[in-house]
Amino acid sequence: MKPHLFLIVLVLHSTCAGAQQPEPTIEFSNRAYDQFDLKKSKKILEAILSMDTLQNEEKCDVLRKLAHQDWKYYEKYGLAKRRLLKADAIGNAKYDTWMLISRIERESQRFKEALKAATKAKEFAASENEVNNASIEYARAVYAFSEDQIERRIAIDTNLLIETSELLSTVLTTNAGMPAPSKLLLGIALLTNDGINVLKAWQSYFQIQDIKNAYLYLSGSAKKLNQICKNWNGDKLAISEQMILIDALASSRFYEFIPSYVKKNNNESDYTQEIKDVITYSRYLKEIEKKTDAYYRLIATEQENEAAYIEWLDTKRKKLWNTLSLTSGKDYNESDFLNETEKHFGARGFTGGTGNYSGYVLCLGHIVNQEKAKVEQYGYQPEFTYTQIDMMVSNGFSSWFWEDKAIGGWATDNEIIRVREVYLNGPITAWNTVTEAVERKKTEETINTFLNNSSTSQLQLSEGLAVLLRFDALIDLYDGLSLSGLSGQELKLAFFSKYEQYRTEASILAHEGRHSIEQKYMPEEFAKWNNEEREFRAKLSQIIFATEPRLELAGMLTNVAGNSGHAKANKRIVDIAIEWIKLNKEKITEYSDDKPELSQIHLLTIEQIKECYQQADPLNK
Numbered sequence: 001m002k003p004h005l006f007l008i009v010l011v012l013h014s015t016c017a018g019a020q021q022p023e024p025t026i027e028f029s030n031r032a033y034d035q036f037d038l039k040k041s042k043k044i045l046e047a048i049l050s051m052d053t054l055q056n057e058e059k060c061d062v063l064r065k066l067a068h069q070d071w072k073y074y075e076k077y078g079l080a081k082r083r084l085l086k087a088d089a090i091g092n093a094k095y096d097t098w099m100l101i102s103r104i105e106r107e108s109q110r111f112k113e114a115l116k117a118a119t120k121a122k123e124f125a126a127s128e129n130e131v132n133n134a135s136i137e138y139a140r141a142v143y144a145f146s147e148d149q150i151e152r153r154i155a156i157d158t159n160l161l162i163e164t165s166e167l168l169s170t171v172l173t174t175n176a177g178m179p180a181p182s183k184l185l186l187g188i189a190l191l192t193n194d195g196i197n198v199l200k201a202w203q204s205y206f207q208i209q210d211i212k213n214a215y216l217y218l219s220g221s222a223k224k225l226n227q228i229c230k231n232w233n234g235d236k237l238a239i240s241e242q243m244i245l246i247d248a249l250a251s252s253r254f255y256e257f258i259p260s261y262v263k264k265n266n267n268e269s270d271y272t273q274e275i276k277d278v279i280t281y282s283r284y285l286k287e288i289e290k291k292t293d294a295y296y297r298l299i300a301t302e303q304e305n306e307a308a309y310i311e312w313l314d315t316k317r318k319k320l321w322n323t324l325s326l327t328s329g330k331d332y333n334e335s336d337f338l339n340e341t342e343k344h345f346g347a348r349g350f351t352g353g354t355g356n357y358s359g360y361v362l363c364l365g366h367i368v369n370q371e372k373a374k375v376e377q378y379g380y381q382p383e384f385t386y387t388q389i390d391m392m393v394s395n396g397f398s399s400w401f402w403e404d405k406a407i408g409g410w411a412t413d414n415e416i417i418r419v420r421e422v423y424l425n426g427p428i429t430a431w432n433t434v435t436e437a438v439e440r441k442k443t444e445e446t447i448n449t450f451l452n453n454s455s456t457s458q459l460q461l462s463e464g465l466a467v468l469l470r471f472d473a474l475i476d477l478y479d480g481l482s483l484s485g486l487s488g489q490e491l492k493l494a495f496f497s498k499y500e501q502y503r504t505e506a507s508i509l510a511h512e513g514r515h516s517i518e519q520k521y522m523p524e525e526f527a528k529w530n531n532e533e534r535e536f537r538a539k540l541s542q543i544i545f546a547t548e549p550r551l552e553l554a555g556m557l558t559n560v561a562g563n564s565g566h567a568k569a570n571k572r573i574v575d576i577a578i579e580w581i582k583l584n585k586e587k588i589t590e591y592s593d594d595k596p597e598l599s600q601i602h603l604l605t606i607e608q609i610k611e612c613y614q615q616a617d618p619l620n621k
Helices: 026-033 039-049 056-074 078-089 095-107 113-126 127-152 158-174 181-191 195-205 215-231 239-251 257-263 275-298 304-321 336-344 396-401 418-425 426-435 438-453 458-483 489-521 523-528 531-544 549-557 565-583 598-603 604-614
Strands: 004-009 347-352 361-372 383-395 404-410 415-419
Touching: 026 039, 026 056, 026 458, 039 056, 056 078, 056 095, 078 095, 095 113, 113 127, 127 158, 127 257, 127 438, 158 181, 158 195, 181 195, 181 257, 195 215, 215 239, 215 361, 239 257, 239 275, 257 275, 275 304, 275 336, 275 361, 275 383, 275 396, 304 336, 336 347, 336 361, 347 383, 361 396, 383 396, 383 404, 383 418, 383 489, 396 404, 404 418, 404 489, 415 418, 415 489, 418 426, 418 489, 426 438, 426 458, 426 489, 438 458, 438 531, 458 489, 458 549, 458 598, 489 523, 489 531, 489 549, 531 549, 531 565, 531 604, 549 565, 549 604, 565 598, 565 604
Parallel strands: 383 415
Antiparallel strands: 004 404, 347 361, 361 383, 404 415
16 A cells, blocks of 8 residues: 655744745755745746845855755855855855755765865854864764775774764763764764774663663563673774674664674675675665665756666665575565565665656665554544554655655554654754753744734745744743753753654654554545545644643644645645634634734644644544
8 A cells, every 4th residue: 555654844934825926045946846846946046146235144144055956956166165155255144054065075976165165054053053063074074084995995083983983972062862973973983993983872872861761662672782882992803702892783783883883894705694695685775775866866856767776776686685695586576675684684674656756766865763543534543554664764755855854654444653763853952942042042033023024925924933932932941840840861851852743643653644544544534535635634643632732733834835735735724724714703812813823823822823723624523
């Protein structure tokens, strides 16, 4: 059965439909970008850049956006670099400029230049969050540099790796559980034979406080890692220990680090066939990721050859099938391939279209947890399997293209699949929004601009409205926990936990639970509904059954442009709120006839938001 995808919006953009304006604006460029119209987005940005009245701050922003497009989609390194150096010379937001320069240098394999750029970004950082992000970008360059040296049989810089381990450990001291530094620390620790940091990074990534009390699905991996790593400090492991380590990495799905670790140690011929199969699979994943990213770049620039990619992927799958000792000699078919790679390596995903892109894409990750779950909506109580996948090799074209939004998972009538890493930064970002001075100031400036905006354009109003709804929800969460007597690290961890609970209840249990209910109890109707209708109904549940519906509504407000099922469903969600306000003005505190209804959605109480959408829900009726 075709999976039904849900999208997670990680960073808000202005994408709401509004009347066309004669002059080009960044908002209209963003709108085109969010509809995959790269040519139009780029054309608008170039038109903005030619305007005589353009202020320096906006000019630097436009130069960065163009440089990002030049490199990511068109691979024009020289042009991208010139734009960024021009932005640096102007001088606004130099941190953002040098962060992008570092990324482009790293992805161009100019590693020493990438390290210099990341160091400059750190010099211009204005907050703890920016300092940490610059440190993470520096570590990415260090690890990529080391991988390249290993691949070319050049001795790696162990001192640089150790210094970077210390840098990442500092980041994790105040940001335990943050995925990027946790994964990087694990990869670097493997190259420096640092078992203690392997354990620290593994626990941080999976947010496990005690390695001896890992949850059931990862308990075997945790036991093996602890056995090998607790006393591993600088020396090369024995062959038997190397194999236990590789097995533990594979069973916890850290396949990405296995090829470099194996090549550095140069003992592959001494391993058992089972471990050799793991290594073969790990290398296969790297090939798949590289080719799929290249394919997505061709889609973005309207040069894709879908049939050629499908043929290539099928050829690679057959080659893996015939190479693995587990399957060699057996007749190949796609169904058996998917079953066997899930059984032995935890692979889970699909190929085909998504709710945001109808062409052929690959979603491929690896299972890190499974459990039974139950939801209840309007008297329906379906039981289903709740599966978390991680270590994504590809998460579809839209996730690759946008970067700040990602496919958060999909559902069938008896299973919900959640892409774990998509959610991991959410609690940290939310915490920084409320508590980190620079981040909070940026948020409050956006809110003030929205509150003082006299425009009636949905395009101009939606971003500020979404930020305000989200901020109000986060402030209430923080204040509630603080008033309960929590403070310091206890308050932070409680905030993380509660935020994660809010998002899981809404986007997983409520949204995907609705899909499961309708697939199971009304399959004929479900089969007839288009993607817009399916997503609309699921988004109603996502709001109605959320503890904090303002967080959910905020994510929908900024993705209503375009023809995708998600965008059309979001527009219906927004229109329902507007119509409800028109009919219930007298119930809304501080309502004003002088402002458009859209700009006053934030005045609704939690109870009014739920009432609004319950009245519109066909299942409720």
